[in-house]
Amino acid sequence: MALAPLLDPPTEPPVAAAPAGAPVAVLFGSTSGRTEELALQVAARLSARLGEAVPVQDVATTDLAFLKVSEFAILGVPTWHVGELQADWDAVVDDLAAMDLRGLLVALFGAGDAAGYPDTFGDALGVVAEAVENAGATVVGHVPADAYAFEASRARRGDRLVGLLVDDRDDEPVARDRIDRWCRALPLGPGRSGARAARSRSDRSS
Ligand SMILES: Cc1cc2nc3c(=O)[nH]c(=O)nc-3n(C[C@H](O)[C@H](O)[C@H](O)COP(=O)(O)O)c2cc1C
Numbered sequence: 738m739a740l741a742p743l744l745d746p747p748t749e750p751p752v753a754a755a756p757a758g759a760p761v762a763v764l765f766g767s768t769s770g771r772t773e774e775l776a777l778q779v780a781a782r783l784s785a786r787l788g789e790a791v792p793v794q795d796v797a798t799t800d801l802a803f804l805k806v807s808e809f810a811i812l813g814v815p816t817w818h819v820g821e822l823q824a825d826w827d828a829v830v831d832d833l834a835a836m837d838l839r840g841l842l843v844a845l846f847g848a849g850d851a852a853g854y855p856d857t858f859g860d861a862l863g864v865v866a867e868a869v870e871n872a873g874a875t876v877v878g879h880v881p882a883d884a885y886a887f888e889a890s891r892a893r894r895g896d897r898l899v900g901l902l903v904d905d906r907d908d909e910p911v912a913r914d915r916i917d918r919w920c921r922a923l924p925l926g927p928g929r930s931g932a933r934a935a936r937s938r939s940d941r942s943s
Contacts, residue, residue, distance in 0.1 A: 760806060761787065761925065765813030766796040766825035771848040772815040775903055775916065779811060779846060782920035797825040801832060807841060809925065810874075814847040814865045814900075820857030820891070822864055834868040843869045844878030844923055845900030846916075851887040852906055859902040863891030866899040876900070878923050884915075 761783065765776035773795070780791045791811075804810055815823045822830060845866055849859040866876050879897040882890075885904065892898045901919040903912050 760803075761791050761809040761811070762803070762807055763791055763793045763811045763813065764796050764799060765793065766823045767813070767815060767848075768817060768823055768825075771903075771905065772813040772823070772846075775846060775848060776813040778913075778916050779813070779920060782916065783811070783923070783925065786920070786925055795825070796829060801829060801836065804833075804836065804838060804841060809842045809844070809923075810869075811844045811846065811923075812865060812869075814845060814861045816847065816849050816854070816857060816859055816861040819854060820860040822861045826861065826865060830865065830868050833865070834871045836872045838869055839873035841869070841874040842924065843874045843876050844919075845876065845892075846878075846919065847900065847902060848905060849902045850905045851885050851902075852904075855886075855888040858885065858887035858890045858892070859898060859900075860891040862898065862900045862902065863893070866892065878919060880915075880919065 763776050763780045763783070765772050767773040767776070776793050780793045783791045814826055817823050821827065843866075845862045847859060847862050849862075851858045870876060876899055878900055879894070880901055882893055882896050882898050885898070885902060890898065892900065892902070901915060903915055907915065
C-alpha cells in the first residue's frame with residue numbers, strides 16, 4: 738500500500754516510489770557542519786517514515802560503491818566558494834558521474850545562503866544533480882524556486898530547484914518546516930525488492 742498522499746502540491750512529474758526496506762542512505766559533505774546537522778534531521782524523519790534506521794554517512798569517508806546497490810540516495814551538498822562544490826564532494830564528483838547509477842533515485846539537499854550569494858544560491862546542488870543524472874540516476878525531491886529570494890542558481894530548472902535548500906538565514910521554524918515538507922514528499926514506498934536490487938542480483942549471477 739502506498740504511503741499517504743503528499744501534502745504539498747506536486748512539484749515534479751510522478752515517479753515510481755523506491756521500495757520500503759530497500760537500501761536508503763543519507764550521504765553528506767559538510768565543511769562547517771550545517772549540512773551534517775541537516776543530514777541528521779533528514780535521516781531522523783525518513784527513519785520515522787520507513788520504520789527503520791536510515792544510515793547517515795560522510796562522503797569524505799565513504800566508498801561510493803554502495804550506491805550501485807542502493808535504491809534511494811539522499812545527498813547533502815552545501816555550496817562553497819561562490820558557486821563551487823564543498824571540498825569533499827568536489828573530490829568525488831567526477832567518479833560519481835562515471836558510475837552506473839541507472840535505477841537509483843537521488844534526492845538532493847544542502848545548506849546555502851541566498852542573501853550572501855544570490856547569483857550562486859545552492860549551485861552545488863545543480864552540479865551534483867547533473868553528475869548523478871549523467872550516471873543514469875533519477876533526481877527527485879524538487880522544490881518550488883519561489884520559496885526563496887535569489888537571483889540565479891545552477892540548481893534552478895524552470896520554476897523549481899533540483900532539491901531542498903535550507904538557507905543559513907532561515908529561522909528555526911522555517912528550516913524545520915522546509916525539511917518536514919520535503920521529507921514527507923519524497924517518494925519512499927512499500928515493497929521489499931526493487932528493480933534495482935533485482936538487476937544487481939542478476940548482474941552478480943551472470
Ligand atoms: C566562502 C563562502 C562561500 C560561499 N558560497 C556560497 C554560494 O556560492 N552559494 C550559497 O548558496 N552559499 C554559499 N555559502 C554559504 C554556505 O553554503 C553555508 O554557510 C553552508 O551552511 C555551509 O555548509 P556546511 O556547514 O555544511 O559546509 C558560502 C559560504 C562561504 C563561507
